[in-house]
Amino acid sequence: MLELVHIQKKYDYQSILDDISMVLPDVGLIGIVGPSGCGKSTLLNIIGGIDRDFLGDLLYNGQSVKRRLTKYCKRNVSFIFQQLHLIIWLSIKNNIELPQYFGKTMFQDKEIDVSGFNKLKISSLSLGQQQRIAFLRACCYCKKVLLCDEPTGSLDQQNAKIIMQLLKKESKEKLVVIVSHDLKKVQEYCDEIYEMRDGKIVNHTQIHASLPPMTFSDSLQKKKRLSYLRLSLSSLFSNKRRTFQMLLGFSLSLFCVLITLTMSQNLEKQIEQYIYSLVPPSSISVQSIHQSFSNDFINKLKTNQNISRVQLFLDDYEQLGIGFVGERYQESQTLFIGDDTSPYHHLALMVGRMPSHNHEILVSISTAKHLCQGSDYKELLGKKIYAWYKHKKEVCSIAYHIVGITQNTTTIDTIYQKENAYIELLKEENRLKEIKSHIGIIFVEQKQRRTDVLNELKYKYPQYKFIETGVSTQKHISSTMTQIKVVLYIFSSLAILSSLFLIGEVMFLNVVQKKKDYAIMKCLGASFFDFLKLILCESLEIVGLSFLIVFIMYFQSIFLLNQFLKEMIINGTMTLSMDLSLIGNVLLLSFGMVLLCQIIPLIYIMKLNTAEVLKG
Numbered sequence: 122m123l124e125l126v127h128i129q130k131k132y133d134y135q136s137i138l139d140d141i142s143m144v145l146p147d148v149g150l151i152g153i154v155g156p157s158g159c160g161k162s163t164l165l166n167i168i169g170g171i172d173r174d175f176l177g178d179l180l181y182n183g184q185s186v187k188r189r190l191t192k193y194c195k196r197n198v199s200f201i202f203q204q205l206h207l208i209i210w211l212s213i214k215n216n217i218e219l220p221q222y223f224g225k226t227m228f229q230d231k232e233i234d235v236s237g238f239n240k241l242k243i244s245s246l247s248l249g250q251q252q253r254i255a256f257l258r259a260c261c262y263c264k265k266v267l268l269c270d271e272p273t274g275s276l277d278q279q280n281a282k283i284i285m286q287l288l289k290k291e292s293k294e295k296l297v298v299i300v301s302h303d304l305k306k307v308q309e310y311c312d313e314i315y316e317m318r319d320g321k322i323v324n325h326t327q328i329h330a331s332l333p334p335m336t337f338s339d340s341l342q343k344k345k346r347l348s349y350l351r352l353s354l355s356s357l358f359s360n361k362r363r364t365f366q367m368l369l370g371f372s373l374s375l376f377c378v379l380i381t382l383t384m385s386q387n388l389e390k391q392i393e394q395y396i397y398s399l400v401p402p403s404s405i406s407v408q409s410i411h412q413s414f415s416n417d418f419i420n421k422l423k424t425n426q427n428i429s430r431v432q433l434f435l436d437d438y439e440q441l442g443i444g445f446v447g448e449r450y451q452e453s454q455t456l457f458i459g460d461d462t463s464p465y466h467h468l469a470l471m472v473g474r475m476p477s478h479n480h481e482i483l484v485s486i487s488t489a490k491h492l493c494q495g496s497d498y499k500e501l502l503g504k505k506i507y508a509w510y511k512h513k514k515e516v517c518s519i520a521y522h523i524v525g526i527t528q529n530t531t532t533i534d535t536i537y538q539k540e541n542a543y544i545e546l547l548k549e550e551n552r553l554k555e556i557k558s559h560i561g562i563i564f565v566e567q568k569q570r571r572t573d574v575l576n577e578l579k580y581k582y583p584q585y586k587f588i589e590t591g592v593s594t595q596k597h598i599s600s601t602m603t604q605i606k607v608v609l610y611i612f613s614s615l616a617i618l619s620s621l622f623l624i625g626e627v628m629f630l631n632v633v634q635k636k637k638d639y640a641i642m643k644c645l646g647a648s649f650f651d652f653l654k655l656i657l658c659e660s661l662e663i664v665g666l667s668f669l670i671v672f673i674m675y676f677q678s679i680f681l682l683n684q685f686l687k688e689m690i691i692n693g694t695m696t697l698s699m700d701l702s703l704i705g706n707v708l709l710l711s712f713g714m715v716l717l718c719q720i721i722p723l724i725y726i727m728k729l730n731t732a733e734v735l736k737g
């Protein structure tokens with residue numbers, strides 16, 4: 122038994138329903154009739170629990186349900202609306218089965234036949250056909266209360282008669298309430314009629330005595346939980362063009378974020394590598410303040426087990442570069458090289474062999490490519506090359522043979538020679554009267570800790586100054602690096618921010634546009650958690666599909682960029698590498714973002730008055 126106790130409803134201080142009380146039986150066909158605008162639909166919405174903003178109370182089987190309208194609605198009530206409110210982006214089958222998504226049980230198969238048109242789209246159906254779908258959607262899941270707002274309002278006489286007969290049949294086993302402005306149309310079917318005028322009940326007629334409820338003819342108890350993934354997929358593709366645009370926009374912004382982050386990460390790595398190549402990490406520089414290093418000191422260093430190599434820088438000696446022209450120094454024909462003659466024994470050879478004489482050198486592969494300028498670098502083997510240097514304002518050269526090419530690429534072009542080979546060669550040719558050197562680099566054996574060796578040297582040779590190489594350079598560079606990083610992060614943040622904005626707006630619109638559909642689903646029993654599940658699935662699909670596009674674009678562009686870098690950048694050391702953890706993080710983040718951007722409008726929609734949304 123359903124009881125309405127002193128129901129009042131106002132819109133902006135204007136009274137729409139004025140103290141309405143009625144007692145409705147468990148079975149029977151009840152008509153509420155009255156002129157347009159007298160408040161019939163408002164009353165029906167209150168009975169059905171979709172309008173929650175009213176005064177008075179609603180009792181079901183003697184208990185107030187005003188505080189638990191969602192539950193009451195889900196368990197007992199089904200609607201047939203005048204405007205039908207079918208969801209156009211769902212198939213006919215899914216429209217009929219929709220209440221099952223929200224936990225309603227199908228317990229009766231109705232004898233209405235939809236087989237003639239069940240493959241068509243909702244929008245292409247005739248009104249009578251749509252009416253049948255709406256009827257099935259309501260009746261197959263309705264056990265107790267069926268509410269119909271002008272069910273025949275938009276139908277021709279024949280279809281109206283069919284629907285009224287069906288409803289009459291339904292009313293043998295449940296309560297059916299019909300709202301109509303046309304007394305004549307419903308009069309012959311109704312058991313009771315309430316007449317309304319200006320928000321008040323003005324007349325109540327009992328036509329037939331209420332009967333005890335009939336037992337259910339066929340109870341199917343079909344309860345199937347349809348997968349939300351399917352429903353959300355239909356929802357996602359309800360507007361194919363918009364979805365496509367959204368996916369494309371989302372993918373593009375994700376792609377920008379990924380590329381920006383990859384670039385900044387790689388640049389950082391590149392700079393680190395560059396510093397590393399400038400400053401060997403396991404070396405100690407040594408300086409003599411007054412006179413040149415003594416032979417004795419150099420020999421002692423060479424026999425020290427913790428030291429792999431000692432390199433001296435001659436006073437008044439400056440490397441100019443290497444070139445194939447030996448007659449005269451020509452700057453344009455000379456490839457500038459660094460002073461780097463660091464140890465090479467740990468390097469792998471590409472071709473050739475290690476140097477066994479002072480006249481023999483190795484070059485790095487990047488240097489070899491620069492030297493041969495497009496022709497096969499293997500031809501360099503055995504070639505004579507001149508290393509130009511400036512000594513006491515005089516420019517001279519030393520002739521070498523290239524005997525090998527190492528596999529490593531170097532930021533600055535580099536040759537490798539035997540320890541202090543150039544000093545020996547100069548001495549051989551009598552160009553050097555005596556070795557004068559105030560600065561040198563000591564390379565520490567790889568197994569040793571640099572600070573231990575440094576302390577040992579400081580203790581043994583107090584007359585010289587020892588410093589860990591590159592500490593001050595690194596400090597200086599790292600402060601510059603921080604500045605570069607800040608700029609990079611500002612750019613990446615801008616990319617992320619703009620994409621966030623775009624995604625947020627699109628997701629927001631996506632939910633807001635479905636306001637009415639969500640209101641229909643609410644009437645069919647969907648709770649907040651049902652919508653949450655729906656949105657979760659939709660977010661999964663959006664992110665999944667976008668990432669598919671992003672992956673393809675990302676891998677392709679990294680590949681192309683690397684091709685480009687290989688050809689364009691002079692010393693082919695720069696390659697972009699992909700970071701899977703970065704992709705993973707961006708994936709997770711964007712999923713969270715998409716979800717959040719949908720939950721916020723969802724909460725907003727849930728707070729709206731369902732009855733109002735359906736009207737709009």
Ligand code: ADP
Pocket residue numbers: 132133137156157158159160161162163164733
């Ligand atoms: P009926 O179904 O009997 O035609 P309704 O219940 O739809 O009438 O409406 C009853 C009255 O409430 C009408 O006069 C209508 O103008 C008014 N009304 C309905 N919704 C609103 C609203 N959102 N704001 C103000 N007035 C409203």
Ligand code: MG
Pocket residue numbers: 161162163270
């Ligand atoms: Mg109405």
